Amino acid sequence: MREEKLRVLSGRTVLLFPDSDAYAEWKQRAESMYFCKVVVSDIIERNATPKQKEAHIDIADWIIFQIREGKVMSTANHLVEAERILQRMIEKNPVLQKLIDDLDLVLVGASPIGNDDEKPP
Incomplete structure (x- = not known):
């Protein structure tokens, strides 16, 4: 999430899916990005089990879990x-x-x- 790399997204809306252990940090960093609109998803923060959070899952891991559980x-x-x-x-x-x-x-x-x-x- 370095500004110089994300500058190409100027004027766009960006949806971020942080890992289970990074939501607070990404949310804070997103607030300083004034060149684009940033939405930080809390889907893992809200829905991951304690075991999944301990494993530092990311959005791909969470989706795979949802598929295995038949929830999608x-x-x-x-x-x-x-x-x-x-x-x-x-x-x-x-x-x-x-x-x-x-x-x-x-x-x-x-x-x-x-x-x-x-x-x-």
Whole structure:
């Protein structure tokens, strides 16, 4: 978190995920970064077990633990559903695949537009 290396992020919002033993330090250092907006996540601080904190886990360790415990299945299922929706769209209009390929588009997710109580936009 050296300012000279982070200066390229000027004007951007930066989300930091400190290791379990570094939240307070990163939060303090983030307050002095005036060239960009810095948000320091406390997800590990709030959710890591004492044993995980003792092991100085980082965000990757915490995510792996969540996957092993089956706590992020809804995210995985959401992406699988998005792939199914996209495949059905391509089956209805094969030119869509050419557009995806030509523009190097990447599937990032899918969500419904509105709900049953609202009129579509």
